[in-house]
Amino acid sequence: MLDLLPERATTLGVDSGAHADLRRRLEDRSPAGITVRQRVLTQALAELARVPRAGLDPSTATSVAVVESAFRTALDGMALPYGVATIGDWRNTPYAVVQNVGSWLDVPQMLDGDQPVRDKADAEAYLARLAAMPAQLDGETTRIRQARGMGVVPPSFLLDKTIAGMTRTIAEAANTDGPLVGPLARKGTAIPGDWAAQAARIVRTAIVPALERQLGELRAERAVATDAAGLGTRPHGPEWYAWGLRAGTTTRRSATELHAMGRARLTDLQAQMDAILRQAGLTQGSVAERTMAYQRRPGIGFPDGDEGRRQIVAYMQGRIDAIRPKLPQAFRRLARGHLEIRRMPLAQEPGAPAAYGGPGTIDGSVPGKVWVNLGDPSIHNRVTIPDLVYHEGIPGHVWQGEYAQALPLIRSILAFNAYSEGWALYAEQLADELGMYEGDPAGRLGYLMGLAWRAVRLIVDTGIHALGWSRDKALAEFIAATGLPRSNAESEVDRYCAWPGQACGYEVGRAEIVAQRARAKAALGARYDLRDFDQAVVDGGNVPLDVLAGNVSRYIAGA
Numbered sequence: 001m002l003d004l005l006p007e008r009a010t011t012l013g014v015d016s017g018a019h020a021d022l023r024r025r026l027e028d029r030s031p032a033g034i035t036v037r038q039r040v041l042t043q044a045l046a047e048l049a050r051v052p053r054a055g056l057d058p059s060t061a062t063s064v065a066v067v068e069s070a071f072r073t074a075l076d077g078m079a080l081p082y083g084v085a086t087i088g089d090w091r092n093t094p095y096a097v098v099q100n101v102g103s104w105l106d107v108p109q110m111l112d113g114d115q116p117v118r119d120k121a122d123a124e125a126y127l128a129r130l131a132a133m134p135a136q137l138d139g140e141t142t143r144i145r146q147a148r149g150m151g152v153v154p155p156s157f158l159l160d161k162t163i164a165g166m167t168r169t170i171a172e173a174a175n176t177d178g179p180l181v182g183p184l185a186r187k188g189t190a191i192p193g194d195w196a197a198q199a200a201r202i203v204r205t206a207i208v209p210a211l212e213r214q215l216g217e218l219r220a221e222r223a224v225a226t227d228a229a230g231l232g233t234r235p236h237g238p239e240w241y242a243w244g245l246r247a248g249t250t251t252r253r254s255a256t257e258l259h260a261m262g263r264a265r266l267t268d269l270q271a272q273m274d275a276i277l278r279q280a281g282l283t284q285g286s287v288a289e290r291t292m293a294y295q296r297r298p299g300i301g302f303p304d305g306d307e308g309r310r311q312i313v314a315y316m317q318g319r320i321d322a323i324r325p326k327l328p329q330a331f332r333r334l335a336r337g338h339l340e341i342r343r344m345p346l347a348q349e350p351g352a353p354a355a356y357g358g359p360g361t362i363d364g365s366v367p368g369k370v371w372v373n374l375g376d377p378s379i380h381n382r383v384t385i386p387d388l389v390y391h392e393g394i395p396g397h398v399w400q401g402e403y404a405q406a407l408p409l410i411r412s413i414l415a416f417n418a419y420s421e422g423w424a425l426y427a428e429q430l431a432d433e434l435g436m437y438e439g440d441p442a443g444r445l446g447y448l449m450g451l452a453w454r455a456v457r458l459i460v461d462t463g464i465h466a467l468g469w470s471r472d473k474a475l476a477e478f479i480a481a482t483g484l485p486r487s488n489a490e491s492e493v494d495r496y497c498a499w500p501g502q503a504c505g506y507e508v509g510r511a512e513i514v515a516q517r518a519r520a521k522a523a524l525g526a527r528y529d530l531r532d533f534d535q536a537v538v539d540g541g542n543v544p545l546d547v548l549a550g551n552v553s554r555y556i557a558g559a
Contacts, residue, residue, distance in 0.1 A: 001413055004037055005087065007106070011114045012405070012412055013361025023115075024128035029096070029103065030139030031146065037087065038078050041071045058554055062540065062547060063411055069544045070414045073247050080240055082147040085247075088414030090421075090502055092247050094231060094240055095154045096143040097214065098498045099161035099351025103136045104169055104211060108179035109345050113369055114361075117187035123195045126184050130202045133180075134210035141210075144217045148224070151235050155497055156225040157471060161351045163218050169347045170211050174204040179345055229471045229497050230464040241465045244501030249508045250418045250544035255466035258504050262458025265507060266481055269452040276445045291449060291483030294383065300442060301381045308377035313341050315382065316372065319389040319436075326434040327395060332535045335402040337394045339368040349375035353491055354384070357392030359401030362412060368398035379488050383446040390431040391450070396424035403538040415542045417502055422509015422545075423537070425454055429510070430534070449482060453492075454510070456481045457503035461496045471497070512545045513537060516552040523556045532559065 002009045006022040009015040015023040028036065048068055056064065070088040077085025083094040084101065093101050111129065116122050147153070154162075172178040176185050176196055180203050185196040231237030231244075246252060253261075270287045277283075282290040295301070302308040302315075320339070327334055338360060344352055357370040370392045373379065380388075390396055400423045405412045428447060431437075437444035460478055463469040469477075471493060478489045496503050516537075521528045533555070540551035 001040075001087070001410060004040060005413065007110050007114075008413055010110060010116075011361070012409075013363050013366060014409065023122075023125040024132070026103075026107065026129055026132040026136045028139060029136050030142055033139060034078055038075060041075050041087070045071050045075075059407075062543065062551065063408060065547050065550075066414055066416075066541070066543055067410060069250070069547070070416070077243055077247060080243060081236055082143075082150060082152050083240060085243075088416070090248070090415065090417040090505070091499060092244055092502065093499050094147075094152065094234070094237075095158075095498060096140045096147065097162065097218065098154050098158045099165060100348070100495060100498055102162075102214075103133060103140060104166055104214070105345070105348050107133055107136070108169075108183075109348065109371075111180065112183040112345065113342065113371075114366060115183065116366070117184060117191070120191055120193070123184065123188050123191050123193065126188075127195070127198055127202060130180060130199055130207065134206045137207070137210040137214050141214045141217050144214070144221065148217075148221055153221040153225045155229050155471070156222060156227050158351075158494055158497060159218060159222045159225055161494065163215065163222060165347045165350055166211060166215050166218065170208055170215065172347075173208050173211065174200045176200070178203075179347060180207065227471060229474065229493075230466075230468060231500055232465060232468050237465075241500050244465075244499075245504060246501075248417045248501035248503070248505045250416050250505075250546070251508060253508070255462040258458045258508070259462040259466070261511075262455045262462075262507065265455035266452055266459070269448055269455060270481075273445060273448045273452065276441055276448070280441065286480065288480050288483035291445065292485070294442070294445060295381050295483070295485075300383060302377050304377055309343070309374045312374065312377060312380045312385070313343075313372065315385055316341050316370065316389050316393075319386045320393055323390065323394055323431060323434070323436055326436070328531075329434055330395065330430055330530060330534050331538070332531045335399050335538075336364065337368075337399050337402070338364055339370060339393055339398045341370045341372060341393075343374045344371040346375070349373050351491065351494060353495060354379055354488065355388055355392050357397045359398050359405060362405045368393075368401065370398070373491075376487060379485060383442045383449065385446070386431070386436065386440075386443040387428050387447045387450040390428050390436070391424045394427075395430055396427035399427070400424070400538050400542075404541045407541045411541050416544050417505040418509035418512070418545055419542050419548060420509075421506040422511075422513055425451070425506050425510035426513045429514070449484075453482045453484065454503075454506040457492075457496070458507055460493065461501065461503040464493075464496055465500045509545065512548065516549060520552060520556055520559075524559050527559055 002019055006025040007027055009019055009022040074085050074087045086092055115126055117126055173180050181196055181199045184199050188195045231241045273287050277290045282293055302311045352373050355370055355372040359368040360366040432447055456478055460474045464474050474493045475489050478493060517533055520533050536555035
């Protein structure tokens with residue numbers, strides 16, 4: 001598996017020893033690379049089918065179920081005629097390259113955040129990865145061309161963002177402080193040699209031409225693109241979206257069911273938001289209008305420019321520091337929660353969400369990160385930040401990911417969107433239950449606003465791809481329901497266009513964890529303890545939702 005995903009090996013910190021060569025390589029994103037993945041996964045499933053199930057211990061049985069689910073889902077996606085079907089990951093997309101997908105984004109971020117540069121061998125590995133990047137880019141470019149030949153191109157508004165971002169990347173690529181040379185120049189200052197100059201030469205002579213070839217294909221796409229947002233108008237679109245929903249939720253719920261689920265959840269949450277807004281003296285207008293008005297109040301936002309960026313990061317760190325002492329109330333065994341808050345790469349910011357996060361390396365040498373979008377400081381405020389930090393950092397993605405990394409390596413490699421995002425949304429609920437919003441109506445409004453936003457994701461994702469909504473219709477629905485600023489809403493809606501089905505995993509996953517918690521409370525009565533339930537959920541690892549139910553059943557039986 002690691003041979004197929006060398007960047008994942010670096011992110012996990014296992015690209016050493018017998019796997020040291022992986023630190024020099026990049027994933028093959030060409031059509032031939034996809035064929036190799038299909039062959040490897042098919043062979044692995046055949047070998048798993050020969051493993052006797054009787055007598056397996058619970059941990060091994062769970063691992064077998066996880067691997068089978070991840071590999072089968074990936075193979076089903078790879079059988080579709082176009083797009084990116086990941087192996088145990090969440091960024092499934094019908095488009096090889098868009099504003100939030102592609103080597104042009106992934107490689108600079110990995111080199112900056114994860115690639116170690118401690119000695120000469122590391123510096124050489126960095127250069128080797130740069131030298132491998134043109135082939136990775138050209139593999140994607142071939143798939144862009146193939147998809148266009150099938151009549152599949154991204155929406156025009158996604159291409160506009162992508163072209164602008166890639167143009168900026170090309171202009172800055174070979175600079176000493178640019179996205180490809182800069183990480184080596186900063187990390188390698190103590191290593192004798194002209195490493196930055198060598199990197200700049202590779203970027204200038206090989207990577208920039210490959211980026212320009214890809215940019216040319218994107219412009220060719222733009223020449224024939226329309227503003228149709230969803231998959232419904234594209235060849236095999238309904239089939240692709242059905243798979244995207246299955247991959248994103250690990251269930252077989254239909255778009256109709258998910259749309260109705262979102263509507264019902266939103267109604268309940270808006271009633272709770274209304275109560276807070278009325279207490280704040282905001283009684284006129286819709287819940288969304290009053291939420292927007294609340295966020296414009298003095299003391300809620302941050303200054304423009306670098307001072308605002310500094311204050312945002314400091315405020316985020318303060319929320320992390322505040323929740324740490326409360327976590328023994330929710331877990332029997334505490335993770336380290338080793339993280340840092342970093343600004344995401346500049347080229348990524350125009351098409352990116354407010355933040356995202358994940359754990360660091362398995363050995364802890366590289367911390368987990370909350371990558372925050374600081375391109376426009378106005379998208380952050382004291383209403384929205386606490387909830388965001390608990391979701392991305394602690395006790396959300398970074399926290400849960402550290403427990404998963406204690407499992408066998410294959411379990412660290414594979415992840416399921418509904419569990420990952422469901423846990424992070426449940427982590428927001430835990431923060432509320434641990435009292436993080438006591439005396440902080442702004443923060444609690446942000447918490448409810450965040451839950452409402454995830455309910456709206458069910459509505460808007462299915463609206464775009466199953467009901468044929470335009471981007472403007474999706475934006476209007478999103479803003480009317482959440483009160484998020486238009487810039488935030490545009491990033492969200494454009495993300496749903498690029499990653500069909502992914503946004504539906506949040507509320508589906510949270511609702512399942514809460515349902516399993518209610519089942520455990522009912523079964524155990526006085527023996528129920530929140531700490532034991534939460535520990536069982538994180539110790540069971542990142543799993544499909546049906547496997548989660550089995551893990552909870554074992555916890556109940558053993559309590």
